[in-house]
Amino acid sequence: MDNVKDNSFFERRFKLKENNTDVKTEILAGLTTFMTMAYILIVNPNMLTQTGMDWGGVFTATAISAIIATLMMAFYANYPFVLAPGMGLNAFFTYSVVLGMSKSWRFALTAVFIEGIIFIILSFFKVREAIFNAIPINLKKAVSVGIGLFIALIGFINAGIVIADEGTVIALGTITDVGPLLTLIGLIIMGVLLAKNVKGALLIGILVTTVIGIPMGVTPLPTGLIQVPPSLAKVAFQFEWSEIFTFDMFVVVFTFLFVDVFDTVGTLVGVSSKAGMLDEKGKLPRASQALMADAIGTTAGACLGTSTVTTYVESASGVADGGRTGLTALAAAGMFFLALFVSPIFSIIPGEATAPALILVGLFMMSPIKEIDLQDYTEAIPAFLTIVMMPFAYSIAEGIVFGMVSYVILKLITGKSKDISIVMWVLAILFIFRSILPLIQG
Template sequence: MLEKFFQLSKNKTNVRTEVIAGITTFMTMAYILAVNPDILSATGMDKGAIFTATALSAAVGTLVMALWAKLPFALAPGMGLNAFFAFGVCIGMGMSWQFALTAVFLEGILFILMTIFNIREVVINAIPNSIKNAISVGIGLFIAFIGMKNSGIIVANDATFVHLGDMKSAGVLLALFGISLTGILLALKVRGALLIGMIVTTVVGIPVGITQLPSFDFSVPSISSIAWKFDWEWVKTGEGIFTMITVLFTFLFVDMFDTVGTLIGVSTKANMLNEDGRIPNVKQALMADSVGTTIGAALGTSTVTTYVESAAGVAEGGRTGLTSLTTAILFILALFLSPLFLMIPAAATAPALVLVGVMMMSPIQKLDLDDYTESIPAFFTLIMMPLTFSIAEGIVFGMLAYVVLKLFTGKYKDLSIVTIILAILFAMKFVFM
């Protein structure tokens, strides 16, 4: 049955290879089960409920990818997008987590419609490549910044805004140990380096009093406190509507770049592109993250996206949906191990945040630093994200800088109508907010 459904022989693979690939993918991205609750709980949401929502949304999105698109890609709530949810929308803008969940839900609905009518590519093409690459780099810096902040490596300071934390404190030393260990494992190309580093750091934290042992109640945490908790009060005021549009736009575009970039990159690595250079079943693959995001918001978590860690499973030989089906099953099984994931302290999740930030830096190699109409907007995009603690502000500054520089240097032919419209909308943000 598996052979016929996934066409294993046609894809030059077998059940054993696909299952091992699926386990490898899970091992490389299972850190999200600890990191996502850690990040989103900063908004006041229940950590246990977030864990359950994270595992369920990852399983649902990955199952759609496995059974419909039949591709070896896994999905889960995205890094960077969860940071924008918690620290950008809720803490930075002062909005409720219910408001943020509503934005994610609307994003999922829009993505479904955009995928059905094949208009995602039109919007994606309106964003300059330099800005797209800079967004990835900026999110990487932002995530690393959050990891260092949460672990106490950097702290607030009135005189210099940020300052080095207490390097003698147990939490900071534990985080630095975790970063060093995980970095070594990554350099040695150990599969599941992020998860292994997190587990070892957590265990080391027990005798020093940083890791608190759980009650070992293996019942699945209820999501009743966060599921279907949408906020529609914003529709009553013009300011509320404009805020929702701004937040929704950011979720929409960051997720779009994340998913499309991952699909193209991993498919290329796996030699899965067809003779026209296109991804097989790409519409179904895009629909997987659309459905995952919509259901994820209803369950109570941030935007679901395709994970670049899927490349680990592909490197192990994964070529079909059986790989992602294996990963989805493991996410379901993880539901019954919540105490083990929730006991992981911030000092142990920090290494994953910092080093995922490193991984997201690679697109900087694609920037043309000699063309200032390209490099300056890219620089504003990536630097403003950590400095303003906002992914949205980075995109706004980058797009505005791009349009202004192109217009006033005679390179207006590089601008599309859609790009100009987007810049106008961003400029209006400063006027009306």
């Protein structure tokens, strides 16, 4: 009887039948997404502590900010997207702002807080939604494909199959080493499960690969089971207001704004395109709600003591496993909550076990390439640049920049300026300004 009530609640809240899904599929999808991005609970504190921040405080801030933002996405937007402090944004926080500009981590947190407030205002007035809707349909499909390649590259790097190389920038690693070998084993396991249409194939594959990694020496044994979450006292509400009206603060806030806007928009475009959530005009219903969840997550994260919160591209793994509603996000948020208390368990899942899932998600996200107009070169070239520059520049945002700017230039020169919306004109000008800003600063 209780189960019937639960299902009834989930149906009313998340409209499961309308989205052609069910409770089991959604929860498994949420677990899958969490597993593919759980690394952020370890990576984010490790990175931000290089600025002098407290590891335990950042760990707790990372988990709680992810919970807040993801619950907003679940109940306010009803989408299967999961949020957490973003990779790339935390690197800018650490290496560019604190170590590069010799600013304090409190200065950087203040910039993130200001960015979050601006995002809330932009989201309230639907400016970010206008940006989302302004992206031409062919570029939206290209974003999905580009993110797929980007995610696959992350998977190969996490596995050690692809490595940095001085001569060629990247090169093939030693695939007979235990790490790459474990990933290849996981890839085969997941491939077989997918071929047999097993529900939760990616999650099952991650768990099985993690277990196989124990005798191989890749997966460590847990040092414990349960621990009290570390205190936030040393990092929460640690703002520094003395430099808020300086040019340095303007540059830092602008950069955070730029990267987060287009990382989030790019992720929403790509994943929702793959999931078939876009309407006939290429728009995402409730886009403003999804973007507001991101904005509130960033503001809350800054208050708690972590870098910018953003929508994760790894959400594509849950979508690939059938996730279609906010119940997927709710399940992932629940896992972040549990992780606060059982971090020793979650921390043993190696990157080599989640890498196969990321690689296969790259495959899943390739399908929209079939729908891109490759005959019209004013459409095809921007789409191509969007696709290839995401992995080559190691940035979703930069891929979008190359695609949008080339789109405006090609349409203008070839006499098709009527295809360029006002928002696209504005964005292209802002992108060019952002490129020359370092020259002005210098």
